[in-house]
Amino acid sequence: MDLNCTDQSVFFGTSGSGDYLVRQLARMEGSRILCVTGRESYRRSGAAGLMADAMKTHATCRFSEFSTNPVLDELLVGLVCFRNFSPDCMVAVGGGSVLDMAKLINFFGSTQMDPQKYLHRAAPEMEGNLLPMIAIPTTAGTGSEATRFSVLYKDKTKYSVEHPSMLPDVVILNPGLTESMSPYQAACCGFDAFSQAVESYWAVGSTERSRKYSAKAISLCMQHLEGAVLKSTIEHRRGMMEAAHLAGKAINIAKTTAAHALSYTLTSHYGLPHGHAVAMMLPWVFELNAAVQELDLNDPRGMGFVGPRMDELCAMLHCGSADDVARFLQRLAFRIGLDGAWVGGSGADIAEIRSSMVDHANMERMGNNPRRFVRVDLQRIASHIR
Ligand SMILES: [Zn+2]
Known part of the structure; x- marks a missing residue:
């Protein structure tokens, strides 16, 4: 598939989202999924259940070791995970911080750009395509699944990392996943x-x-x-x-x-x-x-x-x-x-x-x-x- 497409396929509904996810993954012809998820929210929201069928047919690695509001050090850990697992597609399941983190890992992992240099504007022009990404929000908030940028904090300063290719290719909006929000x-x-x-x-x-x-x-x-x-x-x-x-x-x-x-x-x-x-x-x-x-x-x-x-x-x-x-x-x-x-x-x-x-x-x-x-x-x- 075209990794840099700017249009999104959006599924919106409470039933059938698991099947849609499986179909989209089949379309991407990916076999190794890097799942970026929240920790507790992944299970509590019902997202783990939604992912179950997809995980039966794909090799998966889950990265959830980061806090709310992504910071640079946590992104660097995520990038080690990306390099070690070598995924061919990504699924982000969670709130805005999770989706932002997944977009950052995809951007810096796929292009092999150094995030520290990028934040100081010393990064070269982007090379390489990003992996196809499916975004599944479990909160109704940031709308990160619909944007080409992510927030990243370094030393308590907020940066915005931005590129058209960071827009997720597929979005699954299942309001059922927001039920467990306080x-x-x-x-x-x-x-x-x-x-x-x-x-x-x-x-x-x-x-x-x-x-x-x-x-x-x-x-x-x-x-x-x-x-x-x-x-x-x-x-x-x-x-x-x-x-x-x-x-x-x-x-x-x-x-x-x-x-x-x-x-x-x-x-x-x-x-x-x-x-x-x-x-x-x-x-x-x-x-x-x-x-x-x-x-x-x-x-x-x-x-x-x-x-x-x-x-x-x-x-x-x-x-x-x-x-x-x-x-x-x-x-x-x-x-x-x-x-x-x-x-x-x-x-x-x-x-x-x-x-x-x-x-x-x-x-x-x-x-x-x-x-x-x-x-x-x-x-x-x-x-x-x-
Ligand atoms: Zn906001």
Whole structure:
């Protein structure tokens, strides 16, 4: 098969996904599968059962020795596994971190590029094709199965590794696999998808196509996010799985913006889960972005373009004004268990967290925000950390 194809085959449903997996593996003519999976979640989610038939007919090696938020040292262990086992296809089963790790192992393993050199921009042009990859998310969140990039942390700094060939070839979306998520995990993952949908809508990198994905994802989140966390019915989990995938497709084109850029420090330095960190940023970023003016506009398409997009966002969120949106987002986060007063309970020093957030904001993603934030804007957002 064409290892560099940019289109994906997507299966979406609760039954028949095991058979689909077996068929896709047969199509890939692979005989040795490197499975990158979570540890506990692999069994708990039911993914191990889904993989059972495929494993009967293929030689498999499972790599799961890594933590949430992939770090460089763990990637290097994964690459040893890749070299020793010499797979001819890959299956990634798990949450966003697992899918990201699998994409990184495939990228650096197949091209034999040195990740350390790559992070310091000293890597040569890419050579070689990536192995075919099947991605099976067990959370409804990052949409990593629909993107050509992966997050990688080194020394608590967040990097994005990006290449079109990193997009998985086949995706299996089975909402049944998300049933074992805890309400808090469902809230973090779901709010991440929601924020990605909103941010990609106003992103400088947005296109008409990406905004269609974003709009559909926002609409699904409005219908299903709260229910997926508080009721966890199959209908709501199905809605959120579709939303997360569409938000992934949207950020694959448009990328994320200031809410994500500001959130990474809370995750890498203070251990706050990604979706929770993003939920604490989005209301205030929304408020500032809605007040964008010619003077601080980042988007070359001008105010005539950005203004109506912000109005459309307010309408999609069923709010009359940006102030209403900020309040709505805050309340929604609170209702699904993403406490805005997280620092108070963590024992961390609030002043230190606020200044660290401002000092370490990811400027690459900040440049994709419709409004150019200056230090005082960042301080204003950080002041809401409680
Ligand atoms: Zn995210």
